[in-house]
Amino acid sequence: xxxxxxxxxxxxxxxxxxxxxxxxxxxxxxxxxxxxxxxxxxxxxxxxxxxxxxxxxxxxxxxxxxxxxxxxxxxxxxxxxxxxxxxxxxxxxxxxxxxxxxxxxxxxxxxxxxxxxxxxxxxxxxxxxxxxxxxxxxxxxxxxxxxxxxxxxxxxxxxxxxxxxxxxxxxxxxxxxxxxxxxxxxxxxxxxxxxxxxxxxxxxxxxxxxxxxxxxxxxxxxxxxxxxxxxxxxxxx
Numbered sequence: 001x002x003x004x005x006x007x008x009x010x011x012x013x014x015x016x017x018x019x020x021x022x023x024x025x026x027x028x029x030x031x032x033x034x035x036x037x038x039x040x041x042x043x044x045x046x047x048x049x050x051x052x053x054x055x056x057x058x059x060x061x062x063x064x065x066x067x068x069x070x071x072x073x074x075x076x077x078x079x080x081x082x083x084x085x086x087x088x089x090x091x092x093x094x095x096x097x098x099x100x101x102x103x104x105x106x107x108x109x110x111x112x113x114x115x116x117x118x119x120x121x122x123x124x125x126x127x128x129x130x131x132x133x134x135x136x137x138x139x140x141x142x143x144x145x146x147x148x149x150x151x152x153x154x155x156x157x158x159x160x161x162x163x164x165x166x167x168x169x170x171x172x173x174x175x176x177x178x179x180x181x182x183x184x185x186x187x188x189x190x191x192x193x194x195x196x197x198x199x200x201x202x203x204x205x206x207x208x209x210x211x212x213x214x215x216x217x218x219x220x221x222x223x224x225x226x227x228x229x230x231x232x233x234x235x236x237x
Contacts, residue, residue: 003173005204006044009036027061031071034058034078041082042216043175043205054082062092072096073106080113081217089113089217104134111146118219120150141170145180152225157188168197175205176212179230186229194233210237 013036019029037054041047061068061075073096080089090113096106107130115123127143127150134140144167151160164181171177178201185194201208210230213223 004039004043004171005173005175006040009039012036025064027064027066027068027071030057030060030064031068031074031078034061034082035074038078038081038216042212046211046215051082054078058082062088067099069096069100069103070105072099073103073109077109077113080116084217086113086117086217086219090117102133104130104137105139107133108137108139108142112142113217115146115149115153116216116218116222118153118222120153123147123150138171141167141174141177144170145177148180148184149222152184152187153222157184160184161188161190173204175201175208178204179208179212179235180226182233182235183226183229186232187225188229191233198233198235208235210235 013033016029016033016036019026020033023029034054034057037050037057041050041054044050055078058075058079061071062079066072072092076089076092076096079085079092090110093106093110093113096103097110100106107126111123111126111130114126123146127146130137131140131143144163148160148163148167151157151163161181161184164177164184168174168177168181178197182194182197182201185191185197210227213226213230218226
């Protein structure tokens with residue numbers, strides 16, 4: 001299970017640093033370290049050093065000429081989230097899929113990038129294809145997050161709500177998923193349903209603040225809409 005939380009990412013980062021000491025050009029290690037630093041940044045204090053390190057590792061993958069589709073997709077996600085560089089993120093995923101059109105990981109990350117960039121149709125297409133290719137994938141939560149976000153973008157709140165719930169079910173230790181679900185419930189006017197969701201969010205990440213949604217790669221109008229829903233259910237700034 002990809003928990004996408006700092007404690008597990010720190011264990012992974014130590015091993016990945018060891019791998020890069022043995023092979024400084026190991027694209028997969030650079031990609032996974034970029035993701036680790038994205039996790040540290042967005043869920044452990046918004047540190048400038050983590051942002052810079054994540055972008056550096058992501059760029060190392062993108063500039064390497066690697067044919068590792070998974071590494072490219074992860075790097076694209078990291079540079080999208082940390083650098084708010086939508087073009088670089090989408091280009092990396094497109095390159096990954098040109099190398100391996102059936103790479104489920106690239107489709108999962110692509111679905112999130114498209115969703116957070118405000119591309120509802122592309123997010124839906126990538127997410128559904130990823131789920132068809134690898135329905136029991138550890139990244140399945142990403143497809144449901146993308147599908148829910150696409151529903152939010154199109155103000156289909158009642159259709160979006162089950163996708164956010166499925167994202168949580170697919171990765172119940174990933175704190176931010178509870179934020180997205182609670183925000184959607186706020187927008188849908190289902191405030192009482194959001195209470196236990198917020199409770200679980202703060203159990204997993206006591207220091208969570210709404211600021212996170214503006215620090216990462218979501219386009220402004222989408223971040224504003226998630227923030228609007230979160231404020232409706234009382235999430236602190």
